[in-house]
Amino acid sequence: MGQLNAVLLHCRGGFEKECAAEITERCASVGVYGYPQFEPSQGYVIFKCYQPGDAEQLMQSLPFERLIFTRQWFACLPQISDLPTGDRVTPMLEWARQLPQAAELMVEVADTTEGRELQGFARKFGSALSQGLRREGLLLPRKQRSDWRWHLFVLDGKTFWFGATRVRNSSPLAMGIRRLKFPKDAPSxxxxxxxxxxxxxxxGKQQQEKLVPGMTAVDLGAAPGxxxxxxxxxxxxxxxxxxxxxxxxxxxxxxxxxxxxxAFTFAPPKPVDWLVCDVVDKPVRVTELMLQWALNGWCREAMFNLKLPMKKRFDEVESCLAHLEEQLHLAGVGYRLQAKQLYHDREEITCWLSLTS
Ligand SMILES: C[S@@+](CC[C@H](N)C(=O)[O-])C[C@H]1O[C@@H](n2cnc3c(N)ncnc32)[C@H](O)[C@@H]1O
Structure with missing residues (x-):
């Protein structure tokens, strides 16, 4: 298993630079060093670790939820290329023997036009491969619990990234994408x-605990609704x-x-349960606004978007969130802060601030 030297990270097309900067920095914070590789707009980044086995260790030591620009990730074997088109399954079985045991295989493509065109092939090949893997006893029975899940990323009919991720430290969704149906009577x-x-x-239970009928909310930048x-x-x-x-x-x-x-001068008549904010403005201004609400105790939960600037987007996000945390810390306010570039976000990220005292 010492071969898991690289990590594949799915991201929104056009945000490879941010994804790469973020993983490089977060890896360094847990003592893993390497370098990112990507092409613009390819929808994923490969991070190559210098130390053999570091990618696998990273899946354990770095919390996935800390990554804002990564939708999904897995530690991978060296790139598999030139797979014979006649029997692609047999050579893959050999590669699979090098992975930690798993009970599920997720087959993925890049979230780009080219990637989507490969989806039909990926589905068919994935199903043939899963059958082969189970037949050989390499993939555990479906019902068996396992710490790992296997991922196969299809680049074309002959080229793949194959690897594993920790079930509890990754997205449960293929490519980290949550597809939602647009509710027909919603205004936007x-x-x-x-x-x-x-x-x-x-x-889990937070859905019921934090979204309770009768709660109060303020929506800043609400129109059309x-x-x-x-x-x-x-x-x-x-x-x-x-x-x-x-x-x-x-x-x-x-x-x-x-x-x-x-939105920047509005004060609620009394504190509310939820503040949500989708105002289009500079991230620094929105951050200050959220801070004002938190420090005044005007809300218990806040969900807000930070619209990203054209340049230095990762640096901007880092500095806004660091400022927010620093000020809350100085004021002795208990909080939990998480941020993610969600599938339905475009040039923005979504942040959740939960105030605990
Ligand atoms: C992206 S739209 C919000 C869309 C809304 N969340 C929805 O789901 O329909 C941004 C909104 O912010 C509003 N906005 C921008 N600056 C504002 C400000 N300073 N105060 C209040 N609203 C503002 C705009 O009028 C616009 O309606």
Whole structure:
């Protein structure tokens, strides 16, 4: 197993640079050194570790949730290329013997146009390979619990990255993508961002504990109301702050109060359970605004987007989040902060701040 020297990281196409900068920095923080390789817009990054076996160790020592720009990851064997097109399964069995035991194989492609074109082949080959692996007893029976899951990343009919990830330290979703159906009566596509954020950050019982009917919320930059729609769907009472018009049907629910005010000067009449913010502004300004709400005790939970600048996007995110944490720490405010570039995010990331005291 000393061959797992590289890590494959899925990211949004166009964000390879950020994904690469982030993994390089996070790896260094746990004593793993290496270098990233990628082509612009290919939708993934390969991080090559200098020390044999480091990639496998990384799957244990670096919490996946710390990675903002990575959707999914796995430690991989050297790239498999020139697989004979006649019988691709047999040589793969030999590679599989070098991986830690697993009960599941996930077959993936890059989230790009070229990647999507390979999906049909990937599905067919994945199913043939799974059968072969199970027949040989290499892949454990489905019901058996295992710490590892195998991943096969298809580059073309002859070229693959094959490897393993820790089930509990990775995304449970293929390519880390959560596909959601657009609710037909929601006022904007943005609605999917908040839905995905809740599904991503609130795990298990937190869904019920933190999204309770009757709770109160403020939505900053609310128009036309996609996020407010999600809050209303959870039976919350919402103050929607935006100079723009809100969707009429949403207003007719009687659960929304529309305030045509500036999000940066608005103060809630009393503290609320949830603050959500999708205002398009500089990340530094939005960070200060979130800090103001947290330090004043105006909300218990906040879900907000940071719209990324054109340049130095990783540095900007790092500095905004570090500032937020530093100020909360100095003020003695207990919190949990997580951030992710979600599938429905574009030039932005989503942050969840949960205040604990
Ligand atoms: C991306 S849209 C929000 C979409 C909304 N979340 C939805 O799901 O329909 C950004 C909104 O922020 C509002 N906005 C921008 N600056 C603002 C400010 N200073 N105060 C209040 N709203 C602002 C804009 O009017 C716009 O409606």
């Amino acid at each position: 596509r943005s609605t999917l961002k908040l839905e995905e954020a809740w599904l991503h950050f609130l795990r 996609g996020w407010t729609w999600q809050l209303v769907r959870k039976d919350m009472h919402v103050i929607a702050v935006d100079n723009g018009p809100m969707n009429d049907d949403l207003m007719e629910t009687g659960q929304v109060e529309h305030r045509r005010e500036d």
